[in-house]
Amino acid sequence: MLRKIEAIIREDKLNDVKEGLKAIGIMGMNVCDVRGHGRQGGIVLSGRSGTYQVDLLPKIQLNIVLSEQNVDETVQAIVKSARSGVAGEAGDGLIFILPVEEVVRIRTGERGHEAVMYPGDIDERKGRGKTKS
Amino acid sequence: MENAINSGDTAWMLVACALVLMMTPGLAFFYGGMVRRKNILSTLTLSYIFMALIGVQWLIYGYTLSFGPDIAGIIGGLDFVGFKGVGATPSAAYGATIPHQLFASYQMMFAVITPALITGAFVERIRFKTFLLFSLAWATLVYDPLCHWVWAKGGWLAEKGLLDFAGGTVVHIAAGFSALAFALAIGPRRGFPKTPMEPHNIPFTVLGTGLLWVGWFGFNGGSALAANGVAVNALLTTNTSAAAAALVWMVLSWLDGRPSTLGLATGMVVGLAAVTPASGFVTPMAALVIGAAAAPLSYYAIRFRQRRDLDESLDVWACHGLASTWGTLAAGLFATLGVNSAGANGLFYGNPGQLWTQLVGVVTTMAYSFVVTYVLAKLLDLSIGLKVTTQEEEVGLDISAHGERAYS
Numbered sequence: 001m002l003r004k005i006e007a008i009i010r011e012d013k014l015n016d017v018k019e020g021l022k023a024i025g026i027m028g029m030n031v032c033d034v035r036g037h038g039r040q041g042g043i044v045l046s047g048r049s050g051t052y053q054v055d056l057l058p059k060i061q062l063n064i065v066l067s068e069q070n071v072d073e074t075v076q077a078i079v080k081s082a083r084s085g086v087a088g089e090a091g092d093g094l095i096f097i098l099p100v101e102e103v104v105r106i107r108t109g110e111r112g113h114e115a116v117m118y119p120g121d122i123d124e125r126k127g128r129g130k131t132k133s
Numbered sequence: 134m135e136n137a138i139n140s141g142d143t144a145w146m147l148v149a150c151a152l153v154l155m156m157t158p159g160l161a162f163f164y165g166g167m168v169r170r171k172n173i174l175s176t177l178t179l180s181y182i183f184m185a186l187i188g189v190q191w192l193i194y195g196y197t198l199s200f201g202p203d204i205a206g207i208i209g210g211l212d213f214v215g216f217k218g219v220g221a222t223p224s225a226a227y228g229a230t231i232p233h234q235l236f237a238s239y240q241m242m243f244a245v246i247t248p249a250l251i252t253g254a255f256v257e258r259i260r261f262k263t264f265l266l267f268s269l270a271w272a273t274l275v276y277d278p279l280c281h282w283v284w285a286k287g288g289w290l291a292e293k294g295l296l297d298f299a300g301g302t303v304v305h306i307a308a309g310f311s312a313l314a315f316a317l318a319i320g321p322r323r324g325f326p327k328t329p330m331e332p333h334n335i336p337f338t339v340l341g342t343g344l345l346w347v348g349w350f351g352f353n354g355g356s357a358l359a360a361n362g363v364a365v366n367a368l369l370t371t372n373t374s375a376a377a378a379a380l381v382w383m384v385l386s387w388l389d390g391r392p393s394t395l396g397l398a399t400g401m402v403v404g405l406a407a408v409t410p411a412s413g414f415v416t417p418m419a420a421l422v423i424g425a426a427a428a429p430l431s432y433y434a435i436r437f438r439q440r441r442d443l444d445e446s447l448d449v450w451a452c453h454g455l456a457s458t459w460g461t462l463a464a465g466l467f468a469t470l471g472v473n474s475a476g477a478n479g480l481f482y483g484n485p486g487q488l489w490t491q492l493v494g495v496v497t498t499m500a501y502s503f504v505v506t507y508v509l510a511k512l513l514d515l516s517i518g519l520k521v522t523t524q525e526e527e528v529g530l531d532i533s534a535h536g537e538r539a540y541s
Binding site: 044045047049050053055 | 329331385386389390391392393395396399432433435436439448
C-alpha cells in the first residue's frame with residue numbers, strides 16, 4: 001500500500017525537517033505555502049498604530065508519498081525535527097496520513113511502489129527493494 | 134517686466150514643480166501598499182487620475198478661480214481662463230521673479246495632489262464614475278475657493294493675515310476633514326471591522342513615503358517662490374519635522390509591541406504634513422517640536438478612529454487633517470519675522486493675536502471642507518450611488534471597475 005503524508009509544520013522548521021528526512025533516506029517530497037490556524041489561534045502583528053490579530057498564519061505543508069512500511073519511521077523523523085524544544089508548543093503542526101490509490105512515474109511509466117523508489121533511499125538502505133537508475 | 138525674471142529662482146521653481154508632481158505617484162504607492170491586493174490598481178488610479186483630471190481642470194478654469202483677480206475676497210475672476218495672459222513675464226501679484234506660467238503650473242501640482250489625499254477615505258469600495266464627478270466638483274467648490282481665500286491676493290483669510298506657508302489649511306486640513314465627511318457618507322468596507330484588512334504590500338508604502346519626503350522639499354521649499362533663505366529654511370524645517378515625528382512614532386509603536394516599518398513610514402508623512410503650514414515661518418528647532426508633538430496626536434487619533442469603528446480607511450483625517458491642524462496652530466505660536474520678514478510673529482514672539490488668526494483659518498477650513506464634502510457625497514449617494522455592489526466589492530475593484538488584475 002502507498003500512503004501520502006501531509007505534514008503541516010512551522011515555516012522555520014522546514015530545513016530541520018528536510019534534513020531529518022534526508023538522514024533516514026526520504027528522497028522525494030514537495031512543499032507548499034499554506035495559511036491556517038489550530039489551537040495556537042493566530043499571531044499579533046504591528047499596524048500603523050498599535051497591533052492587530054491575524055487568525056490565519058503562514059505554515060508549510062510537506063507532501064510525501066511513500067510505501068506503508070516507511071510511514072512510522074518517517075512520521076517519527078518529522079515529529080522529532082518539527083517539534084519546538086523538548087516539550088513542543090502550540091503551533092508546531094499536524095501530520096495527516098492518507099491512502100494513495102496509485103502512483104505513476106511519468107519518465108518511465110512505472111507504477112505503485114516502484115514509482116516512489118529512488119537510488120539510495122530508505123528501502124535500498126534496508127535492502128528492501130531494487131534500485132532504479 | 135521681462136528683466137525682472139531671475140534665472141536662479143526660475144530654475145529652482147521648475148525643479149520644485151517637478152518635485153511636487155512626483156508626490157502624487159508617491160502618494161499612490163503610499164496608499165496602494167495599504168490596501169488588499171485586489172484593489173491595488175484601483176487605488177493607484179484614484180491618485181494618478183488627478184494628474185490628468187486637474188491637469189485639464191486647472192488649465193481651463195481652476196487657476197483663474199483660485200488666483201484670478203479677487204472678487205469680494207471669495208473667488209478669483211475669470212481673466213485667466215485657459216491660462217489666458219499667463220505667460221513668460223511675472224504675474225503682478227505672485228512670484229515677482231519667475232514667469233507667471235511657472236507660478237500657475239507650480240500651483241497646479243498642489244491642486245493635483247490635494248484631492249488625491251482624500252481618496253484614502255474611500256478606497257476599496259468607491260464607484261469610479263461617482264468618484265470622478267465628486268472629484269471635479271470638490272476641486273471646483275472646495276479647493277479653488279479655499280485656495281483663493283488663503284493664498285490669493287485679496288482672499289479674505291489672506292487679508293486677515295493667516296499664515297499657511299505651503300498648504301496646512303488648503304491642502305491637508307481640507308483633505309483630512311473632507312476624508313472624514315466622505316467616510317461617514319459612504320460607510321465601511323464590507324466586513325469592516327471584523328475582518329482584518331491587511332496592507333498587501335508594505336514595501337510600496339515605504340517606497341511611496343520616500344518619494345513623498347523628497348517631493349516635500351519642493352512642496353515646502355518651493356513655496357518660497359524663490360531660491361532664497363526662506364526656501365532653505367523651509368527645506369530644513371520640513372526635514373526636521375519628518376525626522377522628529379518618525380522617531381517619536383517608532384517609540385510609540387515599540388511601546389505597543391514592535392517598532393513597525395509601516396508605523397515609521399506613517400510617522401514620516403505625519404511630520405511632513407504637520408510642518409507644512411509653518412515651514413517657511415519657524416526655526417528648525419521649532420519644527421522639531423512640531424514634528425515630535427504631531428506624532429502622538431495622529432497616533433492616538435488613529436486609535437480613536439478605530440475604536441469608533443469608523444472606516445476612514447487610510448487615516449487621512451488622523452494623519453493629514455489633525456497633524457496639519459496642529460501645524461497651522463503651531464505657526465501661530467512659533468512664527469518669527471527673524472525667519473521670514475514677509476510672515477509674522479507668533480505668540481512666543483509677542484504676538485498672541487496671530488494664534489487667533491490661525492484658529493479662524495483652521496476652523497473655517499475644517500467646517501467648509503467637511504460640510505461641502507458631506508453634502509456632495511450625500512447628493513451623489515442619493516442619485517448615482519457612492520458604493521459598488523457587494524459582489525463588485527468582493528471581487529475587488531481592479532477587476533470589477535477596471536477589468537484588470539495587478540498580479541497574474
